[in-house]
Amino acid sequence: MFEARLVSSGTLKKVLDAIKDLLNEASFDCSDTGIQLQAMDSSHVSLVSLSLRADGFDKYRCDRNLTMGMNLASMTKILKCANNDDTVTVKAQDDADCVTFVFESKKQEKISDYEMKLMNLDQEHLGIPETDFSCVIHMPSGEFSRICRDLSQFGESVIISCTKEGVRFSSSGDIGSANIKLAQTNNIDKEEETVSIDLQEPVTLTFACQYLNSFTKATPLSNRVSLSMSANVPLVVEYEIPDLGHIRYYLAPKIEEDEN
Amino acid sequence: MGILGLSKLLLDIAPHAIKEHEIKTYFGRKVAIDASMSLYQFLIAVRSEGAQLTTVDGETTSHLMGTFYRTIRLVEHGIKPVYVFDGKPPKLKSGELNKRAERREEAQKALEKATEAGDATEMEKFNRRLVKVTSEHTKEAKHLLSLMGIPYIEAPCEAEAQCAAMVRAGKVFATATEDMDALTFGSNVLLRHLTVSEARKLPIQEFHLDKVLEGLKLSHKEFIDLCILLGCDYTDSIRGIGPKRAIDLITQHKSIENILDNIDKSKYSPPEDWNFEGARELFITPEVADPETIELKWNDPDEEGLVKYLCGDKQFNEERIRNGAKKLLKARGTSTQGRLDGFFKVLSTTPAKRKVEDKKDGANKRGKGSGGARGRGRPK
Numbered sequence: 001m002f003e004a005r006l007v008s009s010g011t012l013k014k015v016l017d018a019i020k021d022l023l024n025e026a027s028f029d030c031s032d033t034g035i036q037l038q039a040m041d042s043s044h045v046s047l048v049s050l051s052l053r054a055d056g057f058d059k060y061r062c063d064r065n066l067t068m069g070m071n072l073a074s075m076t077k078i079l080k081c082a083n084n085d086d087t088v089t090v091k092a093q094d095d096a097d098c099v100t101f102v103f104e105s106k107k108q109e110k111i112s113d114y115e116m117k118l119m120n121l122d123q124e125h126l127g128i129p130e131t132d133f134s135c136v137i138h139m140p141s142g143e144f145s146r147i148c149r150d151l152s153q154f155g156e157s158v159i160i161s162c163t164k165e166g167v168r169f170s171s172s173g174d175i176g177s178a179n180i181k182l183a184q185t186n187n188i189d190k191e192e193e194t195v196s197i198d199l200q201e202p203v204t205l206t207f208a209c210q211y212l213n214s215f216t217k218a219t220p221l222s223n224r225v226s227l228s229m230s231a232n233v234p235l236v237v238e239y240e241i242p243d244l245g246h247i248r249y250y251l252a253p254k255i256e257e258d259e260n
Numbered sequence: 261m262g263i264l265g266l267s268k269l270l271l272d273i274a275p276h277a278i279k280e281h282e283i284k285t286y287f288g289r290k291v292a293i294d295a296s297m298s299l300y301q302f303l304i305a306v307r308s309e310g311a312q313l314t315t316v317d318g319e320t321t322s323h324l325m326g327t328f329y330r331t332i333r334l335v336e337h338g339i340k341p342v343y344v345f346d347g348k349p350p351k352l353k354s355g356e357l358n359k360r361a362e363r364r365e366e367a368q369k370a371l372e373k374a375t376e377a378g379d380a381t382e383m384e385k386f387n388r389r390l391v392k393v394t395s396e397h398t399k400e401a402k403h404l405l406s407l408m409g410i411p412y413i414e415a416p417c418e419a420e421a422q423c424a425a426m427v428r429a430g431k432v433f434a435t436a437t438e439d440m441d442a443l444t445f446g447s448n449v450l451l452r453h454l455t456v457s458e459a460r461k462l463p464i465q466e467f468h469l470d471k472v473l474e475g476l477k478l479s480h481k482e483f484i485d486l487c488i489l490l491g492c493d494y495t496d497s498i499r500g501i502g503p504k505r506a507i508d509l510i511t512q513h514k515s516i517e518n519i520l521d522n523i524d525k526s527k528y529s530p531p532e533d534w535n536f537e538g539a540r541e542l543f544i545t546p547e548v549a550d551p552e553t554i555e556l557k558w559n560d561p562d563e564e565g566l567v568k569y570l571c572g573d574k575q576f577n578e579e580r581i582r583n584g585a586k587k588l589l590k591a592r593g594t595s596t597q598g599r600l601d602g603f604f605k606v607l608s609t610t611p612a613k614r615k616v617e618d619k620k621d622g623a624n625k626r627g628k629g630s631g632g633a634r635g636r637g638r639p640k
Contacts, residue, residue, distance in 0.1 A: 043285040044599045126604040208597055234603050252598035255288075 002030050002066050002092045005059040009103060010084035011221075011244065018218035018239070018247055019048050020072040022211075027121050030066045034245065038126065046211045047126065047234075047250040056244030058087075064094045069121035078114045092118075128250070133228040133236070134201040135162045139182065140193055141225040141239060145216035147180050152209035154178045157254055161204035162229060167197060171209070192223050203229045206254040212237075215249045262439035264491035267452075269503045270467070274475020280463040283454070286433075287338030288596040290556065291451065292423040294437035295343040295412065296393055298455045299401055301438070302326025303391045305457060321574050323397045324404055328570070330455050331410055332584050335591045339454075342432060342556050343405055343412040344419040345398055350547070352494035352538055353418075364390060407566045408588060409559035413549070421445045421546035429551035434466070443469050444487040444543050446480065478510065484543045485536075486510045489519075494539040496531040516540075561588040 006012055019026065022041045026048075029036045037050040054060040082088060082103040089102040102113040147169050151158050155173035162168075166183040185195050218239045219225075228236040234250040241247060270277055306313060306322040313322045334341050349357060371386035405412045415422030423435035424447035434449035435442040442450045450467040473483055489506040491497040501509070513519045516536050563585035570576040 040600060042281075043287070044601050045597055047600050047604070122609065124609045125607040126600075127607045128604055234598075234600060250600060250604075252600045252603065255596050255598045 001061060001063050001094060003059065003061045003089060004030075004035065004057045005087065005089040007058050007087050008084065009079065009082040009086045009088035011241070012088055013079050013082070013084065014218075014220045015050065015052070015241070015247070016072065016076060016079055018221060019050065020076060021214040021217050022046060022048055022249075023072055025069060025071045025119055025121060027123050028068045028070060030062050030068065032062050034060070040124070040126070041211075045208070045252050046214070047128075049128070049248040049250070050245070051247075052241070052245040056241075059089075066092060066094065067123070068092060068099055069119035070099070070116065071119055074116055078116055081112065081114060131228075131230060131233055132200075134199070134203045134230040135228070136198040137162060137167050137195070137227040137229075138198075139195045139225060139227070141216070141219045141223055143182075143195075144225045144227070145219045148209060148212040148216050151178050151180070152213055155209070157206050157208050158212060159204060159206050160227070160229065160235075161202070162197060162199065163202040164197070164199050167195075201231075203231055205229055205231070205235065206256075207235060207251055208254060211249075211251050215251070218247050218249075221247065262441045262493075263444060263487045264497075265503045266440040266443070266487065266490055267467075269490070269507065270472060270475070273507065274472055277468055277471035277475045279466045279468075281466055283334075283337050283339075283464055286451075286454075286464070288340075288599065289338075289433040290340045290342065290431070291334075291434050291436050291454065292413075292426050292432040293341050293343050293455065294419045294423060294435065294439065294442070295401065296346040296398070296419055297437050297439055298330075298343075299323045299327070299393045299397055300391065301455060302330075303393065303397070304388055315573060315575050319574075320397070321576075323393070323401055324570065324574060325576075326455075327401050327404055328408070328576075328581075328584060330457075331405070331408060332587050333458060334454070335410075335588055338591065338596055340556075340558055341410060341436075342426075343401075343410065344422050344426075345402070345412060345414050346419045347414055347416045347547075350417055350494065350542055352535065352542055355495070356493040364392065403569065404566075407562045407569060408585075409561045409592075411556045411558060413554060416549055417547035418445075420447070422548045423447060425546075425548040426551045426554065431551050431554065431556065440467075441487065441492060441543075443467060443472060444484055444492070445546060446543075476507065476511075481540075481544075482510055482514055484540055485516045487543070488516065488536050488539050492539060492543075494542055495535050498528050498530050500528045558592070560592060561585045563589075 019037070023039050024042075026037050026039045029038075032054060034054040034056070035050075035052040037048065040047045054062070078101050079088075082101075083105065086103040086105055089104075091100045091102065092098070096118070098115050098117050100113055100115050102111065104111050148158065151169055151171040154175065154177060155171040157171065159170045160167065161170075166181055168179060168181045170177065170179045172178070182195050184197050185193070187194050215237045221241050222239040224240065226236075226238045228238070232253065234252050237249040237251070239247050302323045302325070303312065303320065306326040312320050313325055314320055331341060367386045367389035371383060371390065374382035374386055402412055413422065420435065420437060420439055420442040423432075423437070424442055424445035426432045427435055427447045427449060434451045435447040436451040436454040438452055440450070446469065448469045450469075452465040452467070453462040454464055456462055469480075473480060476483065476486070478486060486506055488495065489497055489501060489510065490503060509519045509523070513522055520530060563582060566585050567578055567581050570581050571578045
């Protein structure tokens with residue numbers, strides 16, 4: 001028996017919105033510690049790693065480890081049927097071939113349940129090595145989202161270069177070029193608006209805008225985002241989900257043509 | 261011609277080994293293309309009103325048209341193609357080649373008959389059967405490729421074997437051909453439908469040799485014997501043994517020698533002087549150039565050269581050729597997107613349990629809703 005309950009279905013909606021751009025379907029691995037999801041997009045350029053801790057739920061029960069393959073478009077349809085302040089409960093039997101979503105309105109006067117068929121999915125578990133990053137940037141998630149959106153008008157890729165002075169995002173294309181520089185700030189009053197850089201070594205990497213824009217769909221989950229970079233390894237974009245877990249995105253950098 | 265019925269057999273027994281992807285997921289990959297096969301494909305398929313494209317003098321240009329536009333399509337998707345041409349055919353193939361010549365003669369006769377009768381569809385049918393890639397075609401294609409800045413290699417012997425050797429050496433990601441014997445030669449990854457027309461919208465089929473062997477529960481050596489039993493280009497197979505029986509026999513007896521000791525020879529008589537050992541040897545140690553000595557170099561296209569070559573005698577449209585050359589140049593300028601596969605190790609794969617369930621409804625719905633990534637973990 002698996003059962004997980006969240007007071008606000010809005011959180012679950014946001015989580016789904018944060019992954020459904022990149023993935024069409026995904027396997028949710030449920031264990032007694034929580035729910036994990038790890039999947040690459042179809043072209044194996046980016047990877048989503050979602051972790052929701054058991055203690056972040058209002059009620060959580062998982063008797064046996066369970067993997068639920070879900071079609072995210074179908075799941076979106078179901079979650080559209082819930083109001084943001086509805087309580088949501090996700091239920092499944094052991095070895096079930098379907099999952100049930102129960103939505104309860106605030107005053108308990110309306111209870112609806114939706115059953116969705118599960119899918120059998122090919123699964124690849126990737127080992128992600130622990131990396132000491134050359135630089136880690138913490139910044140407001142809204143700011144990051146805005147930068148990605150603005151720069152994607154200019155070109156297909158964004159160059160992120162991080163030095164001890166600050167971080168620079170730049171892009172160029174047919175119409176011209178764009179540069180955005182962010183300096184480190186120390187605003188003690190408004191901690192969530194600070195930009196901080198933890199730097200071992202300056203790094204410059206190029207990434208595809210399209211993927212970054214998909215990552216920023218997680219912005220509603222958290223007002224902070226961290227970007228971790230090292231030369232020639234994937235970028236990690238992490239959003240903490242308050243009291244519940246985190247969502248991490250990995251993105252392979254663009255590689256300059258070698259001399260061949 | 262490849263291996264008779266192998267792809268069908270794999271589809272039945274080892275469906276996990278076959279994945280379907282869209283062409284755009286292959287960006288940044290280096291792919292070895294079996295040139296002789298694709299030229300043949302172009303000669304057959306690139307036609308206008310049933311006839312091959314020709315210059316005023318009647319010289320065929322279908323192969324050039326195909327090579328030019330389909331290569332551009334690959335390059336535009338970020339794929340780095342390298343064409344591999346056949347060298348001299350192996351001695352063992354002479355039987356097969358003789359058969360093909362015979363068939364061509366028959367087709368020629370049938371064509372004459374059809375022409376007399378004035379049957380247009382029959383004429384076209386036999387006309388296609390007469391198609392042959394000549395050394396002139398190959399020469400022209402090579403010249404075109406060098407103008408386009410695309411590398412090509414001349415294999416000492418069979419092109420598929422050379423491709424396979426390059427895949428094994430890690431020089432290229434996959435072999436692109438329609439012939440399944442690239443797998444028999446040991447190419448880890450085989451792509452089909454890479455060079456077919458875009459209009460047909462075929463997804464690319466990706467075969468993985470390790471998954472094939474896993475699915476068939478065979479070693480590579482046993483797999484080679486299976487291919488010989490199914491029917492390859494280098495020797496005959498046993499009459500009366502079809503795909504089903506071939507896989508059963510190999511699973512049970514492990515090698516052709518053992519099978520010969522165990523089957524009822526009066527019922528299934530092996531061909532006279534059956535040289536399966538020679539064929540096996542050819543598959544295991546084919547004559548190939550050492551992949552380490554091969555240097556692959558992609559260059560900028562020579563726009564003026566292309567225009568001069570294609571628009572002069574060959575009468576291609578100059579504007580289109582210039583456009584094509586620009587596309588090639590543009591694709592070279594952009595940096596390539598890296599992949600995560602190189603950074604993270606796959607720890608374990610759990611293939612979906614392909615239960616026979618009626619989940620088709622869900623799949624159809626998804627197809628309509630999101631045209632994005634297909635092929636991974638489709639419900640079955």
